Amino acid sequence: MGGLTRRRVIAILALTSILLITMDLRNSSSVSSARRLFGAIFHPIEGVTRVVTTPINNIWHGITDYGDVSQDNKRLKDLIARQEGATIANIAGVREAQELLALNGLPTLAGIDSCTGQVVGQSPSNFSQTVEINRGRRCGIRVGMPVLNAAGLIGKVTESLDDRAVVMLITDPAYSLSVKIVNQPPPKVTVPNKVPESPENQTTTTTSTTTTTTTTIAPKSTIPGFTPGVTIATLPNASPNAPSSESTIAGDIRPGQGNVSQITVPPGANLPLRETGALEGRGLSRAPIVRFIENQPRFGVVYIGSPIVSSGGATSLAPPDIVVGTVSRIISRTGTLGPLLEVKVAANLESLNFVRVLLYQPTTERPSAP
């Protein structure tokens, strides 16, 4: 490296730098090629160093980020506590719904007895998905009864002995069940309102006179002053015998004010839409699918993550509203064929332990009288 005078070194380095900076600022392809070539040499070395230095990096972050992690932990605990509260509220809501269903003579899970058992063995066959549980006929278990665990439906009883029963899992190709897919309502498109030029309608609220097309996702009553499902109270001074001029005008209802008549808007518009289909198992390594979903415009597009529950019915293998899983993939098909839905089963079928057999024998599984 010797032999270069100080001036020459400085001059050469300065000129080289100026040349390179100029080339790079003018987006020279040779500079890009040099970067790519160097990247090809450097990235493997960088990868090895990254692996080697990961423990040191972790120690560093363990020391320096400890406070942040603690705060995050506290925040997440608060979040879990709030969600647990919401879960309790939801459970209460489900309970009320079950009571309402029972009050109206509709079938609910709450009214069905059950027998809890433990999985004691699995099928040695590669072609059937069954498990054996340590409860049987003595507990009231019969062929065809649905079996659940804490997460959801896992299958049905296919054989019942005194203290043993064989349960076919819902992934078994021989398993089929009528299910419901609970979908969210499709986005609602508000068409331009044509406003008649009558004096009454001229005094109507200004929100109905809009002429722009808007897409509103949240379902909302188009009647001004009304909330879906809310009964509007009668004004104290408004009576049929002494109608005021204001109360007789159609649509003269403003938020916070009432009308002479009580009108209840049914809350059906914002309820999730449901569609039925048939769930079929496809083996343990493949997700079950739901067939025979109809292409109904009202039902709209099925979203990934939409819950799937048993549909119930006289010939169904399971009572209604047992959680099966969620939609994990949608396979569209042409024509009138509805989509095929792959199902992510809620229960972990590979690690089953305690299960609950609902003592509900479907009519199709009952032995016919001699």
Added chain:
Amino acid sequence: MNRILTIAQQPLTRLFLVALIVLSFQTTIFNTMRPFGVCLQVMLLLSTSSGLARGSEIGAIAGFIVGMMYDLVLSTPLGLGAVVFALVGYLAGMTNSFVHQPTWWTKMLLAGAASGLGMLFMPLALTIVGREGVMNRHILVVALVVGVTNAAATVPAERLCGWVLSEPSEVR
């Protein structure tokens, strides 16, 4: 085979290989370990240590090579880091001119000062080539932190650079 060995024994070859490893540390562990929000600059340390170990001319050349390699993985204009690092290497190498028989702590001080200056030159150079928003008060913190940490690591880095930039006859 002898020719390959001869090339491998050249100081610039050794510098390239060592700088490649140091650069991998720069882009991985030192990129994530950021005391006071400042990314430590071990590539700059290599430049200053080269100057301290082998004088201003060799320090400038080594700094230029190291800076060029750094530029190749950064989004800065190619040659900008090279010229700044070359200047830092040159400045660090002038220690031998100013200080008679420098001790370890004078080398630390000078290396820290050169590194801090380098961290001030860099945004200045970026501003000259048209990069906006890099001249702010934070560069003072950056210069201080990089200067202190590079000063702390000067002694072993200088020994490494002394070996890397030594002539083949000296190595044997």
